[in-house]
Structure formats: C-alpha cells, structure tokens
Amino acid sequence: MQIKDVILAPGNGAFFYDDQEVIRSGATQDNFIYRGAPITPGFTSIRVPATSLSIGLVLIDGRVVWGDMMNVQYSGAGGRDPLFDTNQISDLTSRVVAPRLLDVDASHFRDSCTKVFELLEHPRLPLAVEYGVSQALLRAAAHLERTTMAEIVCSEFNLPLPIRTVPIYCQSGDAREINVDKMILKAVDVLPHGLINSRQKFGVDGQTFLEFVRWVATRTRQIGPPGYQPVLHFDVYGWIGLEIGLEPHRIADFICKVAESVPGFTLNVESPADFGSTQAQIDNYARIVSILDDRGSSARIVVDERCNTFEDIRLFAEAKAAHLVQIKTPDVGSMADTARAVLICKANKVGAYVGGSCTETDLSAQASVHVSVATQADMMLAKPGMGVDEAFSIVGNEQSRLLAMLNRRRAQVEKIG
Template identity: 80%
Template sequence: MQIKDVLFASSTGAFFYDDQAAIRSGAIQDGFVYVGEPVTPDFKSIRVPAASLSVGLVLADDTVVWGDMMSVQYSGAAGRDPLFETAQILDLTSRVVVPRLLDVDSSRYLDTCAKVLSPHGQKRLSLPIEYGVSQALLRATAHLRRKTMAEIICEEFELPLPTRRVPIYCQSGDAREINVDKMILKAVDVLPHGLINSRQKFGVDGQTFVEFVTWVATRTRQIGRPGYHPVLHFDVYGWIGQEIGLELQSIADFICKVADTVPDFVLNIESPADFGSTQAQIDNYARIVSILDSRGSSARIVVDERCNTLKDIRLFAEARAAHLIQIKTPDVGSLADTARAVLLCKENKVGAYVGGSCTETDLSAQASVHISVATQADMMLAKPGMGVDEAFSIVGNEQNRLLAMLNRRRAQNENIG
C-alpha cells in the first residue's frame, strides 16, 4: 500500500488570479486586462494567469494518481494565503512532503492525511499543498480499496451511502447576460453569481444591481422550461456595505428590498459587507441574519470573505453568522477538512455550500464533487473557469457518473444482505 515515487507537472488553472484590493479601488478594465498598478503583495499586475502544480503519486502497481495545487482567484485578500508561486510550492513539497509520502500506508485516508500534512516547523503547510496532496491521497486510497472517492469519505466518516443529487451553482463571470441565458437553458439549479465586484457593476445606491437581479428573474421566466425555478444567488463582494454603509439595519433594509423585487424566488446574497476582521464579520453577519429572520425575509446571507479555514467555518456555524457558508476548498486546505466543514455546518443547522474558485482545474473540481455528494452538501460550485459550459459539464457529469456507481454499489450491498 506504499507510494514508491512522486511526480510533478507544471499546470495551469482555468482562470486568473486577480488583485481584489486594486479592483475595489477602482482599477479600470481595458478589454480583459485591468489598467493600473497592483496593490496586493506579490502581484506583478492586477490580473495574472492562474498557475497550478500537479502532484502525482506512483503506487506499487505503477498506477499514477494526481492532485492539483493552486490558490483562489482573490489570493492575498481577506486573510487568504498569498499569491501562488510555483517554485516556492515545488520546493516546500519536495523537501518536506515527499519524504512523508514515501513513508506512509496510503490505504487509510484520514490517517494518511494527518501524517503527510502535519505542520512543519510548528507552522501549517501551505494550503495549496494541503489541497493538492489531499486530492492525490484520496485517489490513491480509492484505487487501493477499489471504491469511489465518495465511498472512501463515507466509510471514514461513518456516513451512509448518499442518494440525493447535490444542486449545482454556476457563475457567470463578466459575460453576464450570455452566461445567464446558458444557465437557464441548461436548467442550472442555482445561478448566476454575477461577479458584482465594482462600483460600476453595483451602481449608485445599488440600483444597477437591483436592475440586474430583476432582469435575471424575468429572463428565467421568458426562456426557462416550464416548472424551472432556480435559486438566485449573487456575490456582491462587500459592495452593499461599501455603497450603502455598514449600519446593519440599512444593509438588511437593502437586502429585503432586493428580495421583494423577486418574490417568487429564493435569494442568496453572498458577502454583503466586509467588516474588516473575522470576529467583526461573525458578530455583524449574525445580527444581519437575525434581522432578516425576524422580518420573515426569503433572502439568505452567504459568507465567503474572512471565513477561510475549518476553524473559521466552525466559528461562523456555531454563531449562526450566515444562512449558508461557502466552504472554499483551496482556502480550507485538505479535502478531509472540507468534509469536516460540511458536517460541522449540518450539526449547527447552517447550509453548507462546497465552493472553490474559477482558478481550479478539472481534477480538483471532480474530487470536490465526491466530497460534496458523500457529505450531502446543500449545493456545490460548477468549476473551474468562468465559462458556464465547461464547468457545468465537468461537475455535472462527474456527479451523474458517481451516483450511477453508488446506485450499483447499493444494489450489490442489498443483494448480499
């Protein structure tokens, strides 16, 4: 059950790393690039092609299983790890992680992750390393035990074999109108994200945003198939707080006003404001949730910024500082912690959304599907990239294939029983 060699391959993420601070400060787009100087450390320009590093584990039978390391789109923002640097990640992985990989029994996933991804020099390993290596280890365990990655998670966390399909959430990027049409025609469960990350897109007093929300609802009725009724989910990157102000009643008033414009839909508002620290975010989001609930609003608050690690997710969940928590997989690190995060949310009766980033790869997206289905998350992100078609295909097809295999496994178990 040992790993006999480790391979590395340079790879690319499916989108770009963006300097969020520079964009928030008003950087102007010229075509696809942003004009101006970067603000966040390590960025040489505001928009940088997403780099990734693949790690391959050579097993005893010469099978090679892979995982991909990368950071999220807005690296270095809101307490996240800095911009991904391939040379640094390769050096640390080679020096510290590879010797551990060559000295473990990879048949037990959680035990192996704990050993291989333990701190180095009393400091946690870089999160991209945890993320990529944990993917490869999960594939190794699944191969050795001749099961799906989802079944490994179910066994190690003592969960029943899942039966429910997890709703898929697509993101539009800047090509909002075209991509919304694609989502509606493909009957996506949750849409459209919207990328409301600048004053221009949010508008004075949020008017541009409100008009976009109304348009999405109208468009859904116009071209959607009969009975199609998606959840509307918009990521506003803190712009309600920036434009309306940080007074909680005013934020709640605005969110209720938006929800009232689309009364027939469930409305998710992600990252309504940034209060500057994790604790401030928890305290204020909990109050906003309480205000909305007391008013009977259909709007749901989704937390992203400043809720990065498993520790953060626990704090938000226990405080009920969101209706739905994005478990941003590269920010959480090990996929084992993503599974733990979903289960934590469920324990605290908070929605669990297995997200991630457009900068990811097909391999990381497929592994995330297995975690989402095994733990029965409330929704999962179609990733990687900002195009709807590719991400929806990768995640949707992986889920459908997985459920077909699990159904067969369930039937086999029933026959044996």
C-alpha cells in the same frame, strides 16, 4: 508502504488570479485586462494567469494518482494565502511533503492527511499544498480500496451511501447576460453569481445591481422551461457595505428590498460586506442573519471573505453568522477538512456550500464533487473557469457518473442481502 515515489508537474489554472484590492478601488477595465498597477503583494499585474502544480503519487502497482494545487482568484485578500508561486510551492513540496508521503499508509485517507500535514518543526503548510496533496491521497485510497472517492469519505466519516444529487451553482463571470441565458437553458439549480465586484456593477445605492437581479428573474420566466425555479445567488464582493455603509440594519434593509423585488424566488446574497476581521464578520453577519429571520425574509446570507479555514467555518456555523457558508476548497486546505466543514455546518443547521474558485482544475473539481455528494452538501460550485458550459459539464457529469456507480453498488449489496 503503498506510495513509492512522488512526481510534480507544473500546470495552469482555469482562469486568472486578480488583485481584488485594486479592482475594488476602481481599476479601469480594458476588454479583458485591467489598467494600472497592482497593490496586493506578489502581483506583477492586476490580472495574472492562474498557475497550478500537480502532484502525482506513484503507487506500488505502478498507478499514478494526481491532485492539483492552486490558490483562489482573489489571492491575498480577505485573510487568504498569498499569490500562488509554482517554484516556491514545488520546492517546499519536494523538501517537506514528499518524504512524509513515502511513510504513510495511503489506504487510510484521514490518517494519511493528518501525518503528512503535521506541523512538527514547520509552520502550517500553504493551504494550496494541503488541497492538492489531499486530492491525491483521496484518489490513492480509492484506488487501493477499489472504490470511489465518495465511498472513502463515507467510510472514513461513518456516513451512509448518498442517494441525493447536490444542486449545482454556476458562475457567470463578466459575460453576465450571455451566461445567464446558458444557465437558464441548461436549467442550472443555482445561478448566476454575477461578479458584482466594482462600483460600476453595483451602482449608486445599489440600483444597477437591483436592476440586474430583476432582469435575471424576468429572463428566467421568459426562456426557462415550465416549472423551472432556480435559486438566485449573487456575489456582491462586499459592495453593499462599501456603498451604503456597515450598519447591519441598513444592510438588512437593502437585502430585503432586493428579495422583495423578485417574489417567488429564494435569494442568496454572498459577501454583502467585509467588516475587516473574522470576529467582526461573525458578529455583524450574525446580526444581519437575525434581522432577516425576524422579518421573515426569503433572502439568505452567504459568507465567503474572512471565513477560510475549517476553524473559521466552525466559528461562523456555531454563531449562526450565515444562512449558508461557502466552504472555499483551496482556502480550507485538506479535502478531509472540507468534509468536516460540511458536517459541522449541518450539525449547526447552517447551509453548506462546497465552493472553490474559477482558478481550479478539472481534477480538483472532480474530487470536490465526491466530497460534496458523500457529505450531502446543500450545493456545490460548477468549476473550474468562468464559462458555464465546461464547468457545468465537468461537475454535473462527474456527479451523474458517481451516483450511477453508487446505485449499482447499492443494488449489488441488496441482492446479496
């Protein structure tokens, strides 16, 4: 077999793990930290430095290919896996995963994932493990086949070689105004995220949020290049529902009001409300989508919370319970499932946004680019971290390099033909 050894290396994520529940309940922010005691199990403080675990597959020719495991910023919330514990994950990977990896044909990506992630006598592996291991398996297949990771995905899923760039979405973190300016100057496709994760940022009846949306649109006109027309995408972390209630018509009314305040822009509103369970989320999001569509609104609903695994994504897509689904890669698990999730969204004519988290790494971000481009997702997240420059550079440059290689490959095939 092509994998002859497995090595592990502890690492850092690019941001922090945050206790969403206590932040949502009104924790006081002191510069970068939050004051108070954590609520979510596993957290020793409200904000914890993100950790990761790298897994290296030693191939028969001596090459080592890597993947990175981590969880998302708001671990333990919205039905997600608990806070990442490097020691526990390392022990599980060594005992359960490593022996399986030594017994697969690494040149076949999907088959390798299926065999390594089999349930057998164990429950499903933590999704962070699936995520990191599948990145390494995707890189192994690409190395063994002397091709790109994107081409492996295309081959395994019978997809044509992509030619279109995937729009990139940047997130601002708390440095909203400065990072909005950066995004506009760099002509980012989709912006700014906004991190509207507290009552203070949302405001009474959403007035603070509405003013921020208008400011972003105005700022885009003021300093953006001629003809620049980004999609405005705001993540409100359920605060529309928390502030004005969980009645779908009232939520739709508010979203229409926001969209009408920025004419000429497409408006994405992510996580308008959290209805407490996956099924409740599906039922109520489907109603909000239907109301907005009936009104001809330019606003689009994006689902995140309660839509984690591939099976969750399939349910939301089939129910048309969002205009756009965030395929949050560490929550989905296997990169093969991320590809499947994009394709199930497209099959149901629902937008596919390959997202992720600020807690990720350069390696996981680059692997996500290849899957996003191969499946021709509707947009992808600039990650890791909460700054604009680094994440936009990592994701944008990887996409540019990939498309240059694919164009060369296509030209060679045409020349031979």
